[in-house]
Every structure is written in structure tokens, then in C-alpha cells.
Amino acid sequence: MMSLLEVKNLQVRVDDREILHGLSLAVNVGEVHAIMGPNGSGKSTLSHVIAGKPGYEVTGGEVLFNGEDLLAMSPDERAAKGVFLAFQYPVEIPGVATMTFLRTALNAQRKARGESEYSTPDFLKKVREVAKSLNIPQDMLRRGVNVGFSGGEKKRNEILQMALFEPALCILDEMDSGLDIDALRIAADGVNALRSPDRAMVVITHYQRLLNYIVPDVVHVMSRGRVVKTGGKDLALELEASGYAQFEDAA
Amino acid sequence: MNIALAKTDTGRAVSDVFAVARDRLPGTGKVAEVRRQAFAAFERLGLPHRRIEEWKYTDLRALMGEVKPLAPKPDAAALERARVELKAHSVAGGTKLVLVDGVFVPELSDAAGAGVNVRTLREVLENSGNEARADLLVTNTNDAMISLNAAMATDGVVVGIADGAALSAPIQIVHIATAASASAFTRSHVRIGKGARATLVESFVAAVGAGGYQVHDAVVLWIGDAAEFSHVRLMADAPDATNITSEIVTVGAKAKINLFNMTSGGAVSRLQGFFNLAGEGSELSVNGVNLLKDKQHGDTTLVIDHAVPHCLSREIFRAVVDDRAHSVFQGRIIVRPHAQKTDGKMMTRALLLSDEAEADNKPELEIFADDVTCGHGATAGALDDSLLFYLRARGLPEKEAQALLIQAFVGEAIEGIGDDNLRELAMAQAERWLEARG
Numbered sequence: 001m002m003s004l005l006e007v008k009n010l011q012v013r014v015d016d017r018e019i020l021h022g023l024s025l026a027v028n029v030g031e032v033h034a035i036m037g038p039n040g041s042g043k044s045t046l047s048h049v050i051a052g053k054p055g056y057e058v059t060g061g062e063v064l065f066n067g068e069d070l071l072a073m074s075p076d077e078r079a080a081k082g083v084f085l086a087f088q089y090p091v092e093i094p095g096v097a098t099m100t101f102l103r104t105a106l107n108a109q110r111k112a113r114g115e116s117e118y119s120t121p122d123f124l125k126k127v128r129e130v131a132k133s134l135n136i137p138q139d140m141l142r143r144g145v146n147v148g149f150s151g152g153e154k155k156r157n158e159i160l161q162m163a164l165f166e167p168a169l170c171i172l173d174e175m176d177s178g179l180d181i182d183a184l185r186i187a188a189d190g191v192n193a194l195r196s197p198d199r200a201m202v203v204i205t206h207y208q209r210l211l212n213y214i215v216p217d218v219v220h221v222m223s224r225g226r227v228v229k230t231g232g233k234d235l236a237l238e239l240e241a242s243g244y245a246q247f248e249d250a251a
Numbered sequence: 252m253n254i255a256l257a258k259t260d261t262g263r264a265v266s267d268v269f270a271v272a273r274d275r276l277p278g279t280g281k282v283a284e285v286r287r288q289a290f291a292a293f294e295r296l297g298l299p300h301r302r303i304e305e306w307k308y309t310d311l312r313a314l315m316g317e318v319k320p321l322a323p324k325p326d327a328a329a330l331e332r333a334r335v336e337l338k339a340h341s342v343a344g345g346t347k348l349v350l351v352d353g354v355f356v357p358e359l360s361d362a363a364g365a366g367v368n369v370r371t372l373r374e375v376l377e378n379s380g381n382e383a384r385a386d387l388l389v390t391n392t393n394d395a396m397i398s399l400n401a402a403m404a405t406d407g408v409v410v411g412i413a414d415g416a417a418l419s420a421p422i423q424i425v426h427i428a429t430a431a432s433a434s435a436f437t438r439s440h441v442r443i444g445k446g447a448r449a450t451l452v453e454s455f456v457a458a459v460g461a462g463g464y465q466v467h468d469a470v471v472l473w474i475g476d477a478a479e480f481s482h483v484r485l486m487a488d489a490p491d492a493t494n495i496t497s498e499i500v501t502v503g504a505k506a507k508i509n510l511f512n513m514t515s516g517g518a519v520s521r522l523q524g525f526f527n528l529a530g531e532g533s534e535l536s537v538n539g540v541n542l543l544k545d546k547q548h549g550d551t552t553l554v555i556d557h558a559v560p561h562c563l564s565r566e567i568f569r570a571v572v573d574d575r576a577h578s579v580f581q582g583r584i585i586v587r588p589h590a591q592k593t594d595g596k597m598m599t600r601a602l603l604l605s606d607e608a609e610a611d612n613k614p615e616l617e618i619f620a621d622d623v624t625c626g627h628g629a630t631a632g633a634l635d636d637s638l639l640f641y642l643r644a645r646g647l648p649e650k651e652a653q654a655l656l657i658q659a660f661v662g663e664a665i666e667g668i669g670d671d672n673l674r675e676l677a678m679a680q681a682e683r684w685l686e687a688r689g
Contacts, residue, residue, distance in 0.1 A: 075643040079645055084644075095658070095659025104647060105642070108646045108647050
């Protein structure tokens with residue numbers, strides 16, 4: 001079976017410094033993978049390269065999504081194909097109303113896929129349903145995108161978009177950063193509700209804590225720009241007990 | 252003694268234009284004398300150029316070169332083209348006053364409602380009983396283009412809004428160009444009575460086939476005590492047109508004034524506003540947006556003169572500059588020695604969408620009183636890459652992502668328009684500009 005996401009021997013540079021030195025991993029549809037690793041191991045770089053953030057130079061290897069060359073696509077093409085990156089630090093966009101943003105983005109993706117655009121009433125109905133299921137109050141939707149949102153609200157807004165856009169692949173970049181335990185639980189519940197046999201998720205995290213709430217099928221350990229160990233969910237617990245030091249040498 | 256004045260080629264051309272036009276200009280006797288004096292004042296200065304401080308970024312000798320001959324009076328075919336264009340730009344429910352190629356057209360205009368008196372500049376100047384109204388051509392300024400306008404003005408509207416009148420619908424002056432390579436000189440006067448409430452919309456548009464024309468407009472506003480007045484000006488002239496507009500505003504006491512301009516048309520344009528806060532306790536808000544691309548040159552120059560104490564002024568200006576376009580904002584706040592407790596603030600921001608785009612921001616504060624709050628700020632920069640990436644990661648193609656951020660950027664100035672319909676009209680003009688960027 002072809003994997004949904006295949007990263008093969010990926011090498012990436014930023015400003016003349018190589019960050020990923022031949023990273024490989026494969027994610028099948030329906031699976032939840034966790035990528036763990038110490039700070040500076042290249043976890044966020046991997047998520048940025050998959051989403052298409054400018055500023056990274058791919059010097060070798062490839063990234064396939066449903067067998068297609070993802071690196072040849074613009075960020076918006078990737079989004080329309082079903083790649084979704086939940087940002088570690090979602091940006092604030094003053095002057096752009098959340099509803100306008102959601103509708104423009106959803107319809108841009110649908111248009112790119114050759115699907116019909118949502119009418120205003122249909123769109124409003126859909127957003128209200130999703131917002132309600134995530135306990136997102138209506139007044140949050142009326143504000144500028146993420147403007148004045150707390151850390152927890154920003155993450156919930158990311159999950160709202162995930163639920164609305166229904167991507168095939170969700171990459172959650174350090175979703176737990178800046179969240180207290182209650183906010184973390186709400187966000188994790190939102191993510192778990194989106195687990196589906198038709199969707200894969202990649203959860204990037206420094207701490208095992210998040211994986212108590214979002215239980216992965218596969219755990220990868222990254223160190224110094226490579227995947228150094230892959231295992232089941234128990235691998236995360238093992239890391240919690242013994243730390244990352246044991247892998248520093250392996251890399 | 253015989254003194255020969257050396258004239259530049261441009262100077263000679265303008266005097267020819269004036270000589271040819273003279274017989275067509277309304278008014279005799281004192282009016283004609285005032286025109287002669289105004290033209291002499293213009294000739295002493297000539298077309299403004301970069302060595303004149305107020306015009307240093309907008310050198311009309313280089314950018315405009317010449318004053319085109321007066322446009323012919325529009326014929327039936329031209330009026331038909333104007334009628335078609337008017338449909339797309341009229342404000343619902345508004346009282347339209349339509350000037351085509353500088354000539355008032357009653358067939359396209361609406362009758363004024365209660366509390367409003369409208370006459371044309373031509374009829375006021377031609378009525379011999381109105382000799383005294385030669386003052387309509389006089390302004391207390393030393394600006395060459397205002398003098399040229401006084402000399403050449405062929406028509407315009409003279410509007411009086413009665414004391415205490417509360418107009419439910421806006422008055423809309425629509426300037427429609429149908430001519431090619433000709434100029435229109437218009438001058439309008441609006442007097443807003445004490446305690447009156449009114450909205451004035453001005454639209455500048457081109458009919459199909461118009462191009463390379465020049466608009467020379469002057470608007471003189473008197474705003475009475477305790478009046479509430481809004482003014483929305485939307486300039487969408489042809490991309491190869493020139494528009495030089497002067498706005499001269501005198502404000503009484505305890506008035507509330509809200510002005511907005513959007514410039515998205517014209518190869519060369521300048522809106523120069525002179526605001527005299529002459530009565531205590533008034534509040535003036537002046538917002539503006541320049542949307543420029545290709546090789547457009549757009550200049551907004553505002554002078555706010557706090558002549559009396561206890562007035563407040565606010566300016567928010569936004570420029571979006573693409574390709575090799577050039578945006579100019581000059582904002583001067585003058586606080587006279589007795590104008591204590593003045594509160595004046597001005598913020599101008601430019602968004603540069605290309606490496607060759609240029610924006611000049613020149614804020615100036617001239618403060619002669621010692622108990623005032625005044626401030627200004629100016630920024631220029633590109634779109635924020637992190638915001639662009641966020642939008643693109645959510646599926647917005649590059650141009651759409653830019654468009655959303657540009658709308659948000661100009662939105663801060665557009666939000667100042669109180670009326671929902673007019674705010675949407677301004678946003679629609681911005682959207683047309685964004686669509687034309689492709």
C-alpha cells in the first residue's frame with residue numbers, strides 16, 4: 001500500500017547550515033504518528049518544509065504526498081491537496097475578520113479542487129456546528145484572526161480550521177507549547193474528535209505529556225536532523241523515563 | 252520702458268489656453284477682472300516644480316508638462332456615454348449633481364430636496380445682480396494651481412444647506428470625463444449651515460473612450476457652528492488622466508467633520524486640502540488611501556491650521572504602492588500661538604509591494620502654543636511574510652493572500668467612514684483595484 005506521506009532521505013539547509021541530514025519516515029492513512037526529540041533536532045523544520053514555508057533549501061531527498069511530489073507545489077496547492085499544518089505560534093492578523101478568513105480559505109481550497117464554493121448560509125451553518133463542537137464562542141469568530149486570543153484560544157482556532165477544512169494530513173507543531181493543562185485537554189479532545197480512518201496525523205512534541213491525551217500509533221525519535229528510532233506508543237514512555245541523552249550518540 | 256518677460260514654453264502654452272478660453276468663461280465685469288488677476292498670479296509662479304517646497308515631490312512641469320485646452324461642451328453622444336458611466340457610480344438615494352467635462356448637466360442631475368439650495372457656478376457668475384459673487388473665485392492662498400483654477404473655472408455647483416437641516420441622503424457631485432486630451436476646470440462651493448447634518452460624496456470617473464484628460468477642481472467648504480459633516484471623495488479617473496484638486500475648508504465652532512479620500516485612478520494626481528479650524532471645540536478627522544500601480548503618481552497634501560484653542564484633529568493615511576508607482580503624503584499641522592489645548596495627531600503608513608515602488612511621507616508639526624498634544628508617526632514597509640505564509644498554508648493563492656492583507660491595511664482608514672453604504676463603496680473601489688492587479 002502506498003503511504004499517504006513519504007519522506008525519503010530529506011536534506012534541508014537554512015542559511016548554509018544543514019538542519020535535516022537525510023530524514024526518512026512514512027505515514028499511512030488512518031495512523032497517528034508522534035515525532036519527539038530535543039530542541040534543535042529539526043522537528044519544526046520538518047513541519048515547515050512539508051507545509052512549504054519559504055526560507056528552507058531542500059538539497060536532497062523527496063517528500064511524496066499520495067505519491068505526488070509535494071515539494072514542487074506552492075503552500076496553497078498543498079493545502080488544497082489536504083495538507084494542514086497547525087502552527088506552533090499562530091499569527092495574529094489585525095483587520096481580517098475570522099469569518100472572512102475562514103470562508104476565503106475554505107472556498108479557495110474548494111475552488112482549487114474544482115469543487116463548488118460554499119454559499120454564505122451553508123458556510124455559516126457549517127462554522128457554527130464546528131465551533132459549537134469545539135466550545136468556541138461566537139464572539140471569537142467575530143474578532144480579527146487570532147487578535148487578542150489567549151494561547152489556548154489560538155490553538156482552538158487552529159483545530160477549528162482543521163475541522164472545517166477536513167485535511168487528509170494534519171501536522172500539529174508543538175501544540176502543547178504555551179498551554180496549561182486544561183487548555184491542553186480541550187485542544188487534545190478537539191484533535192481526537194478528528195481522528196479518522198481517512199486521515200493521518202503527525203504530532204510533533206518535545207514532551208510526552210501531550211501523548212497521554214493524543215495516543216499515537218507510531219513514535220519517531222528525532223535527533224540532530226534524523227529519525228534515530230521508531231517504535232510503538234511505549235517508546236514515548238521510555239523516553240519520559242530515560243530522556244533524550246541516549247539518542248544523542250546514535251545520531 | 253519696455254520690460255520683456257521671458258516665458259518658458261509651458262508658460263506660453265498656458266497663456267494661450269487662457270486667451271482662447273476667455274470668451275467661454277462665465278462672468279463679466281468684476282468677475283472677469285478677478286479672473287485676470289488670478290491668471291496673473293498663476294503666471295508669476297508658473298506650473299509648480301520641485302524647487303517649490305510644497306510641491307517638491309510632485310513636479311508638475313515634469314509630470315504634467317502642459318495645461319490642455321478646455322474640453323468642448325459635451326454633445327449628445329458624450330452625454331449618453333456619461334449617463335452609462337453614472338449608473339455604475341451613483342449612491343443609492345443620493346442627490347446627484349453631475350458635471351460632464353466640467354459642465355453641469357441638469358438632465359443627469361437630481362433636484363435638491365428640502366433644506367438644500369443648489370445653483371451652478373456658471374449661473375451665479377453670469378447673473379449681473381450677483382456681481383459681488385466674484386468672491387467665489389477668491390481664496391486666501393498663494394498656490395499656483397488654485398489661482399489657475401480661479402482663472403479658468405467654467406462651472407461647478409454652489410450648494411447651500413440651511414441652518415439646522417438634517418439631510419437623510421447624501422449629496423453626490425459626480426465628475427464624469429468623456430473627452431480625450433482636454434481639460435476641465437471646475438469649482439464648487441458648499442456652505443453647511445449652523446447645526447446642519449449633511450454628507451457630501453464626490454466621485455471622479457471616466458466614461459468609455461475618455462483618456463489623457465486633465466481635471467482641475469477646487470472645492471470650497473464652509474462648515475457652520477455645531478454642524479456635523481461627512482465628506483467621502485472617490486477618485487477613480489482614467490489611468491492616463493491628471494487630477495489636481497484643491498480643497499479649502501473653513502470650520503466654525505463645535506463642529507464635527509469626517510473626511511475621507513481614496514485615490515486609485517489617474518497617472519498624476521494631487522489632492523491638496525487646506526483646513527482652517529476657526530471656531531473652538533471642533534473635531535476634524537481626515538482619512539485617506541492611495542492605491543497606486545504601474546507608473547502612477549499620487550500625492551495627498553494636507554494642511555491643518557489650528558487657529559483657535561480646544562480643537563481636535565486626526566489624520567490616518569494609508570498608501571499601497573505597487574510596480575513603479577510613487578505615493579506622496581505631506582501632512583502639516585499648524586498650531587497658532589493662542590490655540591492652546593489643541594489635540595492633533597497624524598499617522599501615515601505606506602505598504603510597498605515592489606522593489607521599485609516609492610513612498611514619500613512628510614509629516615510636519617509647526618507648534619507655536621505651549622499647552623498642546625500633538626503627534627505624528629510614519630512607517631513604510633512590505634507585507635509581513637509570516638502573515639502571508641499563514642494565509643497561503645490555509646489555501647489562499649499568493650495574490651488572494653496579499654489582497655486580504657492589503658484590504659486589512661487600508662481598512663483602518665476606511666473604517667473612519669461612518670455610513671455603511673459609503674464605506675462599502677470605498678471598499679468596492681479598493682477591491683476593483685486589487686482585482687486589476689491580477
